[in-house]
Amino acid sequence: MSATTAKVRKIFTSAIGTDNPVFAQILGICSTLAVTNVFKNTLVMTLGVVFTTTLSNFTVSLLRKHIPARVRMMAETLIIATYVIIVDLFLKAYLPDISKQLGPYVGLIITNCIIMGRAEAFALSNGPGLSLVDGLASGIGYSYVLLIIAFFRELMGSGTIWGFKIFEALNIPWTNWSIMVMAPGAFFMLAVFIWIVKGVILKEQEAS
Amino acid sequence: MDTGFAAVAIFFAAIFTNNILLTNYLGMCSFLSVSREIKTSLGLGAAVIFVMASTSFLNYIVYHFVLIPLGLEALRFIVFIIVIAAFVQLVEMVIERVSETLYAALGIFLPLITVNCAILGVSLFMVIREYGMLQSFMYGLGSGIGWFLAIMAMAGIRQRLKKAQVPKGLEGAGITLVITGMMALAFMGFSGMISV
Structure with a gap:
């Protein structure tokens, strides 16, 4: 039992820290950049990704002995696409505004390399229980990076958090950096984020 | 005439003002990993132009003549990805048979494209x-060329960056x-030139 807990802990620490899908493996960058201009949309998007990675990892692991190696990729894609359709229909029914703003990026969860990568690298060679945990961990590792980036982009770009005009409420004069909500701001923001995190990791490595 | 003009506008907008990579952030994964070398960027870029133009046209036909009449729009994600994967596989087999030099230049990039x-x-x-049909094709072609342009520019810059x-x-x-x-930022200078 303790061996399993140790494994679970290792999965979580690697997904959130050293092997984080976004800043260490540079996967799933498309949606990292595209949806992070509004915090609320980002939260919905990350929940969709967590749902998809967790369940697709679980399903691939369950079926891993029955999928022929030749059509492995195709089968994985179909499993992922099934869950993405569930997310898409759910958003269309309950959150139609956000679904419209996210546009094609919900569908593009299918080609998010993180999900496919986890299915290939982990679910094919591990049991369903651990795969479920692994999918959840990488989903969370992806989500928190996006949420941090979205927080700063919305704050600097529109002066709001969750639509609440924070600078106005605090009486701080603030001119919106409109570049932050546009494409170049996204690239710069992610680059700075990677720079800071890598700097910290490099320092730790030097110290040890 | 009107739709023809709109298609041309869409074509140029897809290359410059609404570049698929620089304004919609799509295709970043392969862009970041492949842009190290000019030669490989050229191969992948060319393959992307071809596949993008063809699959946007094919998917238009499948969507409007199969999915809509059957009322299965919700399944478009699965169907589109199958069409793309099948098309890429087919092209790979054809190229392998027809020309070995072309296969050596483009073949290795084709499997990468399915997940682009x-x-x-x-x-x-x-x-x-x-x-519309013509507009979809022109949009696919323009986006492909726009992506090609971006990855070639990046490969050139990275060569110097070494x-x-x-x-x-x-x-x-x-x-x-x-x-x-x-x-x-530089491509934002084009905005206002064409609006779609």
Whole structure:
């Protein structure tokens, strides 16, 4: 039992820290950049990704002995696409505004390399229980990076958090950096984020 | 005549003002990993142009003549990805038979393309923006050329960058993202030229 807990802990620490899908493996960058201009949309998007990675990892692991190696990729894609359709229909029914703003990026969860990568690298060679945990961990590792980036982009770009005009409420004069909500701001923001995190990791490595 | 003109406008907009990579962030994964060498960028870029133009057209036909009559629009994600994967597989087999030199130049990039999100993205944008048949094809072609342009420019810059001193934490992905950001800024200069 303790061996399993140790494994679970290792999965979580690697997904959130050293092997984080976004800043260490540079996967799933498309949606990292595209949806992070509004915090609320980002939260919905990350929940969709967590749902998809967790369940697709679980399903691939369950079926891993029955999928022929030749059509492995195709089968994985179909499993992922099934869950993405569930997310898409759910958003269309309950959150139609956000679904419209996210546009094609919900569908593009299918080609998010993180999900496919986890299915290939982990679910094919591990049991369903651990795969479920692994999918959840990488989903969370992806989500928190996006949420941090979205927080700063919305704050600097529109002066709001969750639509609440924070600078106005605090009486701080603030001119919106409109570049932050546009494409170049996204690239710069992610680059700075990677720079800071890598700097910290490099320092730790030097110290040890 | 009107739709023809609109198609031309869409074509140029897809290359410059609405570049699929620089304004819609699609195809970043392969962009970041392949842009190290000019030669490989050329091969992947050419393959992307071809596959993007063809699959946007194919997916238009499948969507409007199969999915809509059957009322299965919700299944478009699965169907589009199958069409793309099948098409790429087919092209790979044809190229392998027809020309060995072409296969050596393009063949290795084709499997990479199935998971390139820009290809699926173009088909999804085409549905959301309600393009017609000619417009879809021109949009796919233009987006492909726009992606090609971006990756070639980046490969050229990265070639020079090898000699530059980059802060340690920024090496690799970091500096590439900064440059992409600058390219996106430069391409914003085109905005206002065409509006779709």
